[in-house]
Amino acid sequence: MINSSILSVIVCFIPTIIIGLIMYYFDSDKSKKKILILILSFVFGAFMFYIAYRLDMHFGSYFKGYIAASYFKSFLYALFGVAIFEESCKLFGSLVFMTKYKIKNIYNSIVLCGFVAMGFSVAESIFFYLPKFLNSGNALVLMLNRTMSTTPAHTAFGIVMGYFLGKFVLSKIVWKKVIYIILALIIPMIIHALANFALYRGGLFNQVFTQAYLNCLFLFVICLCYIIIRKIGSDKDERV
Secondary structure, three states, X not given: OOOHHHHHHHHHHHHHHHHHHHHHHOOOOOOHHHHHHHHHHHHHHHHHHHHHHHHHHHHHHHHHHHOOOOHHHHHHHHHHHHHHHHHXXXXXXXXXXXXXXXXXXXXXXXXHHHHHHHHHHHHHXXXXXXXXXXXXXXXXXXXXXXXXXXXXXXXXXXXXXXXXXXXXXXXXXXHHHHHHHHHHHHHHHHHHHHHHHHHHOOOOOOHHHHHHHHHHHHHHHHHHHHHHHHHHOOOOOOOO
């Protein structure tokens, strides 16, 4: 019989496989080289979690006392104690593979950033949360609840980042490039911080609100993918 730890690890990959296949299906370039790059970007995203974790342990500790403080301080911790490190690492991981992936349109960059983000999320679930869940005696249920909300959430942050990174890569105007690369970090950071803030303050609002908020993030992934596919199209070169 498969034990709970193995089942929990398998559960971690279920949302990733579903979302990854959907994103890849709509990408116009399905060459074997790009499949390999996406797999490598997923693995590199997982490695970026370790870097973000070390940064959070070293620098984020300055904001630890803010979690249970005022609403404003809780948001500051979510923004500068967590989101800035995680989104910066995902941005770096995406930029590493940008040239190799040969971005031809914005949807290409969205797919790449999405895979980096999903690798990050899976690593976070397995290496950070799973040991805690195993000690609770209810690891499988806890892991299922986490992955069904946080993996789509991280993917949502990756989609937003990918949109602006695509604009950054395709733009020929220097000042626009500067704006797009800044937005590629700032906007996902804010969305990420708002999601974490809801989790930190879930007890003060209520669990129904928190779960509804995370479910909205899941719907956000689906709706944003649909809007971007309709607006941009994945089979055309685009220059901004």
